Amino acid sequence: MKRANWKRVVYAGAVVGLLIFLHSLKVVAPLESRLQAWFNPVLIHLYSTGNGLKKFYYFQTDRRDLAVVADGLRSEVNRLTEENSRLKALESENESLKKMLKFFSGEQRHYVASRVIGRSDFDQANQTILIDRGTRDGLLPGLAVVDQDGLVIGKVVDTKEVSSEVCLVTSSKCQFAAAIQNENKTIGLAKGDLGLTVKMELIPQSEVLKTGDIVVTSGLEKNIPAGLVLGKISQVVRENNELWQSARIETLSNLDSVSLASILLP
Amino acid sequence: MKYKIYLKYLGFFILSVVLALLSTGFVAALPGYAGNVDLVVVCLLFLLIVADLRVALIISLLAGYFMDIFSFLPFGVNLISLLLTVSCCYALLTSFFTNRSLYSLMALTAIATAINWSMFRLSDSILAPLSGLESSFDMTLSTWTNLLFRLGMNLLLCLVFFQVVNFSTNKLRPVFLFKK
Known part of the structure; x- marks a missing residue:
């Protein structure tokens, strides 16, 4: 019985070798791409579920720190509001200067x-x-x-x-x-x-x-x-x-x- | 009767796909140390006990193949590490951990984790140069702490599975032999 079991292990090893060989020759590449394409939507849902659990966990553990973080964020928002208004003025000036130079700048990514x-x-x-x-x-x-x-x-x-x-x-x-x-x-x-x-x-x-x-x-x-x-x-x-x-x-x-x-x- | 065999193999295929997808998508996204659990390794260990070596080998081949398809490590890393883990666990189960108590299963889980972890790195370091890639793993302090967390989570999962299997099957019940 034991010998038969070890024979199975050897056969499984041979199958592993064959799969690696076929993969290296790219014989099964179309099948693998097809399988990936089929299962990607399932993986998306599974990952979203796990990620949702992670967010819930972090929300619970970080709750007590949120009040402190909120205070820091309020002062940051105030500072950024001031900076934003200054930058808007600069942006307006920049647009005018560009028009004057007839410079076209498009940022399309x-x-x-x-x-x-x-x-x-x-x-x-x-x-x-x-x-x-x-x-x-x-x-x-x-x-x-x-x-x-x-x-x-x-x-x-x-x-x-x-x-x-x-x-x-x-x-x-x-x-x-x-x-x-x-x-x-x-x-x-x-x-x-x-x-x-x-x-x-x-x-x-x-x-x-x-x-x-x-x-x-x-x-x-x-x-x-x-x-x-x-x-x-x-x-x-x-x-x-x-x-x-x-x-x-x-x-x-x-x-x-x-x-x-x-x-x-x- | 034949359709029962086909149904059995279809069941193996579905189980392998589910294990590979859960391991790649769901477990990896879990928070904290829960993301370190080796779901496939612990499931294969319990399949060795509940079913037999043949079933565990089939599931390890199929799950390893699917995990290798989704993974960007050199192809074959998951296949080789799972096959070697199942083989070593079978040898230990039949030679040393024969009583199938919770303690022996937890010891076997710890050994399986260490074997899988080291076989994973060994096969990556062998297969990566053959595929023209660099080995993905560095040996730093975080590598060892990762192994410890992985070990802890696998032992916890083993405990849960043990209770479930013990409750639902007789495979883990002690057998008393009476001398006539």
Whole structure:
């Protein structure tokens, strides 16, 4: 009886080898794409259900902190209202100047909307999400992915026909050519740090960084436009005897409960 | 009679698809440590007990195949790790953990978690270069803490499954042998 069972294990191993061989020859690629396309809608619903449970859990645990957060947000809203009115005045002036120079500036970004169908947390430092768009929709590795508010949440790292893998901006394997919106427009490389935050290193000590400075994409990277918001500086790490300083960047979007994402096409 | 066999295999197919979809879509989205549970591994362990090795192997092959289709890791990582986990658990179940008590099942779950975790990384590190990719995993402190959380959640799930299986079947009841 035992020998018969071990024979079954050997046969199963042979089947595994055969499946891997057939996959590498792409013989079963059409079947796999078809199966993915059929089950993507189911995954969307399952992920939405799990995400709903996550939001409910976080709402319950964060309830007591909401009052404190609300107070902070009120003062932030007041500050932004003042800044908004100042920017509107500048925008109006800018429009007039453009008309005078007969300068046409159109910012049209092509994008593909997608839904998150899964998440890979096997390695906490390299979190990725799976989306239901792939090469069929024009996706390529290296494209920026943003949430509903236009904030960067990650980058496409791998694509299949009807799905893609996106590394989150806090993942150690995700990095962006970034620029800080300070006086000097400091540029650098923003890299995910252990799945928790984003870090920008090798910034010369002569650059002046402030907590709260907004960090955006610099446009120096292929297929990623400039001006996409990555986050804001939450901490500046500066040692007097070091050549470089670094900055910790806090992302403005909630990466734990992303359910919709847009991919910016080149 | 033949249609019963076809129905049985259809049932295996549906169970495998459901396990793969739940693992990829639902479990991954759960909050906190709940997202770390290895649903497929614990289910396969209980299938080894409730059914037999043949059923567990079939489910592991089908579920592993579907998980590999949805995953972006090198193809075969889930297939290999699940097959090896089922084989090792079968060997341990028939040699050491024969009494099928809660404690032996929890010990087996812990071992299955460790085997699956290490086989997953080993197969990724072997298959990734063959597919022209880089291995996706780094060995950092968070890797080990992730394993601990995964272990804790799997043991909790094992406890729940044990109560359900014990309540609904006789497979886990002790058998007393009387000498005549």
